[in-house]
């Protein structure tokens with residue numbers, strides 16, 4: 001019988017085979033048909049220290065025997081209290097307040113609502129949101145509204161709200177981006193600028209320099225525009241530092257974290273905010289409280305998993321592992337140098353990307369599924385974005401498995417017309 005499961009970002013009409021995974025360890029997945037597959041994209045950018053990390057699994061087991069779930073409106077539990085304090089200690093000041101939710105998309109929705117609430121409660125209502133070209137911030141209506149428009153959301157365009165867009169600061173065009181941001185912010189009605197720091201993920205692994213990020217932050221500050229850093233993908237070491245913002249020496253007004261927050265084990269997100277944003281909602285007036293929740297907000301088991309992740313960051317040489325992976329990635333990329341079938345070879349921290357040179361481009365080109373299938377046939381999980389092939393492994397990936405990943409990339413691009 002055909003499976004009743006309706007998969008995300010998957011065209012069932014193409015009849016592609018869907019592998020069944022039974023277990024996982026480190027950077028490796030094991031399938032029901034006996035294959036050992038290298039998870040070279042960290043199960044869609046979430047797994048940081050590896051699948052089934054013993055410390056995280058132990059924390060989940062332990063918490064599941066004490067408290068599974070709790071209403072979080074007006075009630076609290078120790079895993080959430082511990083996590084909030086640990087996050088405040090680990091993230092840059094003054095991101096002193098932690099609001100919980102359960103996915104990257106909802107952390108973005110929360111950030112946007114906080115920003116509008118902030119301006120409204122201060123008696124200076126502003127509604128305009130500024131975004132960067134090619135951005136991705138999630139698949140909810142708000143997340144899509146602040147993300148790039150295209151085939152992903154064409155059918156829902158009538159529901160999306162208007163935003164102002166600044167051009168992506170590609171090499172040589174940085175000033176145009178800054179000028180546009182300055183022009184929009186100077187109009188006075190802009191509530192917030194939301195951006196993926198240094199690396200635009202779903203938009204095609206596009207990298208821009210740290211000094212541009214710093215300039216953008218400065219422009220927002222001058223005009224009282226809240227700066228929202230969507231670090232859902234870039235945080236937790238992906239770009240070589242705990243946060244990408246660190247490399248620009250900046251602190252956002254609002255910070256969105258999710259994917260690697262639990263080490264990639266359970267769904268959880270936080271939106272961190274500075275005191276002025278919290279205080280704008282703080283009042284004896286109940287109509288000014290922050291009106292947002294979801295049923296599983298701050299789930300205790302997910303919080304326990306996140307606490308274990310933070311303990312790993314505090315107590316283990318995570319940045320050394322990241323530096324080692326960064327170097328191995330650079331070496332592997334060097335091996336592809338001069339290959340005429342790829343262009344724009346790039347790296348930021350533990351992430352590498354390259355564009356396959358092909359007459360067919362764009363997300364719906366036939367290239368992406370063909371590449372994906374060719375990698376799968378070689379037992380490598382890679383999922384190109386259009387013609388962009390990228391590698392974003394868990395930090396614990398074995399040298400041989402990374403080598404096998406690049407071996408497969410070499411073989412597959414050699415097959416390109």
Ligand SMILES: *Cc1c(COP(=O)(O)O)cnc(C)c1O
Pocket residue numbers: 102103104105106108136137138139196201202230231232233234258259
């Ligand atoms: C993945 C992602 C999101 C959405 O996160 P979900 O957990 O999939 O809802 C938002 N922003 C960025 C930058 C992302 O990479």
